[in-house]
Amino acid sequence: MGRPMALNLARAGVPLVVWNRTPARCEPLRAAGASVAADPAEVFDRCRTVLLMLADGAAIDAVLGRGTPGFAARVAGRVIVHMGTTSPEYSRELAADIRAAGGGYAEAPVSGSRVPAEQGRLVAMLAGDEGAVAAVRPLLAPMCHEVFVCGAVPEALLTKLAVNIFLITTVTGLVEAFHFAERHGLDLDRFLAVVDAGPMASGVSRMKAPKLKDHDFAVQAGVWDVLKNNELIASAARRAAVASPLLDVCHALFAQTARLGHGGEDMVAVLRAVEARTRAEGEARGEPRDEPRDPAPTGARGEEPAESRAATGTVAS
Numbered sequence: 273m274g275r276p277m278a279l280n281l282a283r284a285g286v287p288l289v290v291w292n293r294t295p296a297r298c299e300p301l302r303a304a305g306a307s308v309a310a311d312p313a314e315v316f317d318r319c320r321t322v323l324l325m326l327a328d329g330a331a332i333d334a335v336l337g338r339g340t341p342g343f344a345a346r347v348a349g350r351v352i353v354h355m356g357t358t359s360p361e362y363s364r365e366l367a368a369d370i371r372a373a374g375g376g377y378a379e380a381p382v383s384g385s386r387v388p389a390e391q392g393r394l395v396a397m398l399a400g401d402e403g404a405v406a407a408v409r410p411l412l413a414p415m416c417h418e419v420f421v422c423g424a425v426p427e428a429l430l431t432k433l434a435v436n437i438f439l440i441t442t443v444t445g446l447v448e449a450f451h452f453a454e455r456h457g458l459d460l461d462r463f464l465a466v467v468d469a470g471p472m473a474s475g476v477s478r479m480k481a482p483k484l485k486d487h488d489f490a491v492q493a494g495v496w497d498v499l500k501n502n503e504l505i506a507s508a509a510r511r512a513a514v515a516s517p518l519l520d521v522c523h524a525l526f527a528q529t530a531r532l533g534h535g536g537e538d539m540v541a542v543l544r545a546v547e548a549r550t551r552a553e554g555e556a557r558g559e560p561r562d563e564p565r566d567p568a569p570t571g572a573r574g575e576e577p578a579e580s581r582a583a584t585g586t587v588a589s
């Protein structure tokens with residue numbers, strides 16, 4: 273996500289210093305006119321606003337030097353913007369630490385995957401100190417087609433998790449409908465045309481339906497990331513004693529997809545878990561095993577294909 277987001281900033285003429293843990297991933301940004309820092313410290317030295325698009329809280333803590341004497345020097349007098357997806361509690365605690373050290377903080381998680389990131393059509397949810405929000409808002413414009421100001425931290429992350437319940441259950445529903453149609457021998461082109469013509473058609477169905485039909489599981493939004501989001505939502509729901517029955521079923525299906533070896537594939541690979549359950553139903557009835565159409569799993573954890581990884585973990589202007 274970080275690379276296309278930073279490329280859109282560079283193309284919009286935003287003065288940009290970038291850093292990524294894997295230096296080669298900064299090269300397309302250098303070619304687009306960004307200055308490449310040797311390490312995170314250089315980014316903080318040269319920038320007043322630092323956008324972080326990193327995998328998780330551990331990565332953010334490592335880049336900020338959180339828990340070390342260097343942390344305060346990095347964040348004091350700067351605005352730090354956390355754009356990835358973590359637990360709301362993590363963001364709330366990070367906000368408190370940054371404020372205590374004399375920095376400004378905003379969280380700006382985004383809705384949308386690789387393609388909307390490339391097109392500058394992400395939807396950002398922005399929360400934080402008034403000054404930080406005002407400073408960050410114009411910087412989000414080249415990356416996003418809409419920015420929603422959500423109030424105090426962690427309201428933006430909670431909004432993002434709520435939106436993801438709808439996304440995860442929608443995609444899983446489309447996959448189950450596709451499996452039902454396929455196993456009944458329906459004409460899949462016609463089935464998908466009916467979906468596309470009806471009231472359930474959406475940007476998500478239009479992006480995912482062709483992938484299902486072609487069994488194209490190249491990553492737009494990966495199973496591991498969906499599983500992470502599922503876990504964040506389930507934990508936020510349990511904390512607040514909120515029921516999430518549909519999400520909980522999806523959680524089990526995505527965990528099964530990962531266990532089957534498809535963690536590095538696109539989220540439509542949840543089809544594999546649905547197929548496994550059909551096989552289990554058949555076996556329970558004593559029917560012969562029904563092998564999946566293309567059984568070779570790819571992408572066990574840590575083996576994601578290189579092209580599915582974002583290039584830029586930290587961007588700054």
Ligand SMILES: NC(=O)c1ccc[n+]([C@@H]2O[C@H](COP(=O)([O-])OP(=O)(O)OC[C@H]3O[C@@H](n4cnc5c(N)ncnc54)[C@H](OP(=O)(O)O)[C@@H]3O)[C@@H](O)[C@H]2O)c1
Nearest residue numbers: 273274293294326327331356357384385493581582584585
């Ligand atoms: N993919 C999506 O569709 C999507 C959509 C919305 C939000 N998000 C969220 O946005 C964030 C980034 O997602 P992504 O898909 O871009 O993930 P990603 O491709 O795995 O990229 C993660 C970035 O974090 C860096 N990183 C990981 N551990 C690090 C560490 N210890 N120190 C320094 N850098 C570290 C990686 O560096 P290397 O390049 O060196 O590995 C990479 O730049 C995640 O929180 C994700 O949940 C993703």
